[in-house]
Amino acid sequence: MDHTQTVCVVGLGYIGLPTAAILASHGHDVIGVDVNPRHVDEVNEGRVPFIEPDLETVVAGAVARGRLHAQAHMPWADAYIVAVPTPFADTYDVDPRHIKAAAEAIAPQLRGGELIILESTSPPGLTEQMGQYILDARPDLTLEPGEHNTLYLAHCPERVLPGRVMIEIVDNDRIIGGVTDEAAIKARDLYATFCKGELLITDARTAEMAKLVENSYRDVNIAFANELSIISDRLGIDVWELIELANHHPRVNILQPGPGVGGHCIAVDPWFIVAAAPEEAKLVRLAREVNDAKPDFVLEKVMSKAAKFREPVIAALGIAFKADIDDLRESPSKAIVERLAGEVEHAKLLIAEPNVDALPSSLADRPNVELASVEDAIERADIVLVLVDHHEFKTLDRELLAEKIVVDTKGLWR
Ligand code: SAJ
16 A cells, blocks of 8 residues: 555544554545544644643644544545444443444445454454444445455554553554455555554454453453452562562563553453353453452452541542553542542542543542642541552652551552
């Protein structure tokens, strides 16, 4: 594919917008499509509706040069990259409604010959399902290669780490799973225009599973760390020191415990494996359960400390799902604070979250909850609960903590 072809990125969220901006800065004409008019307007003004280092500069530059434009309606393009949410339904199976909507919006635009790439995390088979949605709407098209009316369909899972997206989107190796070999080659040629990492070709189902397995691998390792933190608490051992020492072994690399696992990836993707193979995926399921139960442990710890006070004041440091981002999706820290606010009604909760200007409504509407600066929150608190290792917390004057009861889920101030 040469550099002057049009690429349409469907979904201008945490993955779609960086992908659109990088494509535009590498010579493509990019149209971003989003159902949220606020996103569309902000992008066209060169702004980014969420925090991601260096993204806004690239978006602003691409918009100013006329290479990137956002709109609500689906255009025709040589290539489509679909990056819409794939949440799970109650059964832990995928809820394909956004994929279906994207496919049905793309279908009428197609002429034959287009490349359609699904980047959203997908259980095995969803890429083929997306193809079927398109063919249901356009029976005149085909996935068989070599025809004038062929569509080229591939799954290229994104694997970038929030907070490092602009680096990883270019540097990471990419798995490219074609529904046909020809589709994989076309997709590889598009990614080759901006990816410096290796471009690894496979089939769509293996590519779908690879993404799920990577996140599940991390989930299992974090579950091990979280279980160790609970065992260590019982045995009176410092888990952070324990893990640091064990990790000196050349073949041991235990991850870090925390208040639980959040975000829209690691806390979600393993369930797609469980849904696809419920009898076989025993460890994958157990790891999810261990990590999902960690907030209960933290909550009990804080409540036992709070029981010593008539009207305890608790400073909760961080409600984002991890350090140095503003993303509250599936955040165990936010869930812990919400439950504290509900279950310890006589407590006052002071939340320090440097990455947000306002609390989400689940917290803002509660009379015993307040957003505060970190210094103010700690000064007024009886109990300091560390939930996220934001850089602002790491460098705090430790003098502030004298006389305070500290519950530190991230081992920040050891
Ligand atoms: N966490 C721990 N202990 C650790 C590491 C992480 O408790 O040692 C927690 C974090 O605090 C957070 C959660 O796990 O709540 C997930 O954070 P993360 O930094 O591990 O991962 P995500 O969800 O931000 O991004 C992951 C990445 N996957 C892997 O590293 C295998 C990223 O590369 C994927 O692109 C992303 O999921 C995704 O979109 O799937």
